[in-house]
Amino acid sequence: MRTSSRCAAIRRATRRVFLAHEDGLAYASDLVALLSADYNFCVGGACYPETHTEAPDPGTDLNHLVTKVAAGASFLVTQLFFENERYFAFVARARAAGITVPIVPGIMPITKLRADLPLHVDVRGNDSTPSADRARVVQGRPQSAR
Numbered sequence: 001m002r003t004s005s006r007c008a009a010i011r012r013a014t015r016r017v018f019l020a021h022e023d024g025l026a027y028a029s030d031l032v033a034l035l036s037a038d039y040n041f042c043v044g045g046a047c048y049p050e051t052h053t054e055a056p057d058p059g060t061d062l063n064h065l066v067t068k069v070a071a072g073a074s075f076l077v078t079q080l081f082f083e084n085e086r087y088f089a090f091v092a093r094a095r096a097a098g099i100t101v102p103i104v105p106g107i108m109p110i111t112k113l114r115a116d117l118p119l120h121v122d123v124r125g126n127d128s129t130p131s132a133d134r135a136r137v138v139q140g141r142p143q144s145a146r
Contacts, residue, residue, distance in 0.1 A: 005042055029068040036072025045073035047103060049081045049090035062097050069099050078106040 025031050028045055035043045045068045048061060055061035065076070076099075081087055091103050 005040065027064070027067075029064065029071040032068055032073050033071035042074045043072055044075045044077055045069070046079060046106075047076040047090070047094070048079045049086045050079070058093075062093060065094065066097055066099060069101055073101060075102045075104060077104045080106055 025034065032043050032045055035041050045065075047065050048055075051058045051061045052064070055064065069076070076094075078087060078090070087105050094103060
């Protein structure tokens, strides 16, 4: 039997507002802390170059990320993004906030724009994120998405 020494502490993206179970974990940083304290894992976490959809602003989102890393995240993987400049600007903000762990750009091949576009619609129904805007531009023109 194989064992794993790495774990990604993330929750599933949903269009609904996340409500923690009364006996459950409310935040990813809580899960990171649990895994880091009680298990011998290298724990990774998610981060958001275009700001998490439930965060009121980029500063608050970055503060939550600092908490996640302080809780024990050893590396971070970003949400999908289209503009490289957004990734590099995000990494610069994270470094300025004291985050020193590796920040890996998350990639996901887009095979069907209609199926993948909803990934960029936030829980409040806002589909005007930069990634959604970019996906919408190439929708219906498959050659321009290549």
